[in-house]
Amino acid sequence: MPESPPPRLDEIDALLLDLLQHDAGRTLHDLGEQVGLSASAVQRRIARYRKDGLIARQVAVLAPHRLGPTVLATVLVTLDQESFEHHRVFSERMCSDPQVQQCYRVAGPWDYVVILAARSMHDCGRLGDRLFKADDNVRRYETLVTFEAVKTGLALPVPASQPSRP
Amino acid sequence: MPESPPPRLDEIDALLLDLLQHDAGRTLHDLGEQVGLSASAVQRRIARYRKDGLIARQVAVLAPHRLGPTVLATVLVTLDQESFEHHRVFSERMCSDPQVQQCYRVAGPWDYVVILAARSMHDCGRLGDRLFKADDNVRRYETLVTFEAVKTGLALPVPASQPSRP
């Protein structure tokens, strides 16, 4: 799959993408007002972001505590066997479990950082047992239960590589 | 601020919220087809989710690698002084920095788990210096640079506490 190079972005693109990352619910007209463009210009830019794969998808973010009690946890994991195949198997299990929010493969003594969402402390323990303790290839894991989600989001800083011409 | 109790959700609500968490871009008609309701019924349910604060917001998720080179990292942080005020100051700095994606206050020897997005390895180092090394009250921090984002998202498992009547 030939990946085209990252598209050039001007200041308006950066502004627009930043707005969209924080609230994609506004109308094109609204967005246009914020960045000083017409609705159709905004629409065409956004269409381009999508075509370029810049915007991966659009999602609704739920408020955890409004779904009932929720326990979030970060789990650090070290595998035993490190073969390509073992990593693939582990990754796939993380991807396919809906209680796994995020999973990163990292450098250093730990192999993975996994973020879990559970319904209770008890459920969290069960989840850890199921995902990690029951896996022969997990050498060791450590669970960091969160007291408080200080900040959440997936927003990335958007670089404006080119000035926009006024 | 009196928090009303979490609203009751039936199977259709769970299905709908799950769909919205993964792709909030579909039309009401489409969603209705998926869950077996009319567009207006779907619209009314979604309006209720919003009113109840169940859907916090709607955001666009960008593809990191399409923005140009991106380095993600997980940082484990332990504070020195643990007073309420010290925690507040730290939390606020995390919240206000756009390169901080997520920040969780956790139980155990580490106080915080912080997820960073940087433009390069070098930038990542500078960011760590700025956020943690320059902070007198950070006793110790450890950076886990990610090789690969295996799974990302903020989707929560939605419990269907009540059956829907057909």
Place this chain on the structure above:
DNA sequence: CGCCGGGACGCAATAATTTTGCGTGCCTGA
């Protein structure tokens, strides 16, 4: 047992938003 609300639904009308067509202006490169 029968008679009200209350709540959710579908359908259809209405309102709002998104998408497209078209003409214009500006920058770039020949």
Place this chain on the structure above:
DNA sequence: TCAGGCACGCAAAATTATTGCGTCCCGGCG
């Protein structure tokens, strides 16, 4: 200097969201 490409605004057209209304089903109560 002149053509080509590109992004823009405006306004029409298409699609989508929202609202009004009548119906149905369930639960509580006379």
